[in-house]
Amino acid sequence: MAGGLVALLDDIAALAKLAAASIDDVGAAAARASAKATGVVIDDTAVTPRYVQGLQAERELPIIKRIALGSVRNKLLIILPVIMVLSQFLPWLLTPILMVGGAYLAYEGAEKIWEALSGHEEAEPAAAIDEKQEESIVSGAIATDFILSAEIMVIALNEVADEPFVSRLVILIIVALLITALVYGVVALIVKMDDIGLRLSQRSSSGAQTIGRALVRTMPVLLSVLSTVGIAAMLWVGGHILLGGIDELGWHAPYDLVHHLEETVGGVAGIGGFLAWLVNTLASALLGLVVGALIVAVMHLIPRRPGAAAH
Numbered sequence: 001m002a003g004g005l006v007a008l009l010d011d012i013a014a015l016a017k018l019a020a021a022s023i024d025d026v027g028a029a030a031a032r033a034s035a036k037a038t039g040v041v042i043d044d045t046a047v048t049p050r051y052v053q054g055l056q057a058e059r060e061l062p063i064i065k066r067i068a069l070g071s072v073r074n075k076l077l078i079i080l081p082v083i084m085v086l087s088q089f090l091p092w093l094l095t096p097i098l099m100v101g102g103a104y105l106a107y108e109g110a111e112k113i114w115e116a117l118s119g120h121e122e123a124e125p126a127a128a129i130d131e132k133q134e135e136s137i138v139s140g141a142i143a144t145d146f147i148l149s150a151e152i153m154v155i156a157l158n159e160v161a162d163e164p165f166v167s168r169l170v171i172l173i174i175v176a177l178l179i180t181a182l183v184y185g186v187v188a189l190i191v192k193m194d195d196i197g198l199r200l201s202q203r204s205s206s207g208a209q210t211i212g213r214a215l216v217r218t219m220p221v222l223l224s225v226l227s228t229v230g231i232a233a234m235l236w237v238g239g240h241i242l243l244g245g246i247d248e249l250g251w252h253a254p255y256d257l258v259h260h261l262e263e264t265v266g267g268v269a270g271i272g273g274f275l276a277w278l279v280n281t282l283a284s285a286l287l288g289l290v291v292g293a294l295i296v297a298v299m300h301l302i303p304r305r306p307g308a309a310a311h
Helices: 002-019 026-036 038-052 057-089 091-118 131-159 165-201 206-248 253-266 272-304
Strands: none
Touching: 057 091, 057 131, 057 165, 091 131, 091 206, 091 272, 131 165, 165 206, 206 253, 206 272, 253 272
């Protein structure tokens, strides 16, 4: 699934380049910025289907559409103006803000692991909901999207921070629109895949029936795999952001250690490049897990110690 999303991001890069052909290097910069946000895109894609699980089939796509429109508003009307002002007048704030986002991603990944190990399960929405409950579902999804969208936009901005103001603005608009279309297009496909499979299974063609039944059986597995990939991506991307940010802020030892390990395995014939990437990825994920676990402990475990319940 992760590979498919990366391939889709490559398509986004091509579209972005065409859309901004009149501005030098804008397409390439949009591609770079989009690719850097891949981990958050995977997480966003993994999170959103939960909001429509168990709902009546005819309400799934309308709710996804409303969440997608809310995501566009989040990115273009709130997040984009704020980060453009910061990038223009307070660019030194971008690294700390990015690190806060990285810590949040690490926390989200570690919290999902903690929930799985402790047996805490999130309640699914009821199948029959009224208008008020639907509004609550949409509002909750848009609020969650705001956090993920902010991280996507800051990651993208960090990649093109040296571009002129207008180029940054165009790049971020392209990233916002195309990543939103990517995430919610994939979400819509995932959510309706079981319905597509059911319809195929009811056709007279034995081939269509086989494909349909396979789709119905595969969807729970796909959602589980996507969720696992999302957790891994959160830890990896969050840790990588923290590792780079720590280095930029002046504490070079952790990054230098990882870089030394990369150079050690990088000389292995044939697979040196892959091993170097793997070392960096594992080190980033480990840092993300450690930071995330510490935050989980503060948020969930420490308040439950004896005497804390009285507060």
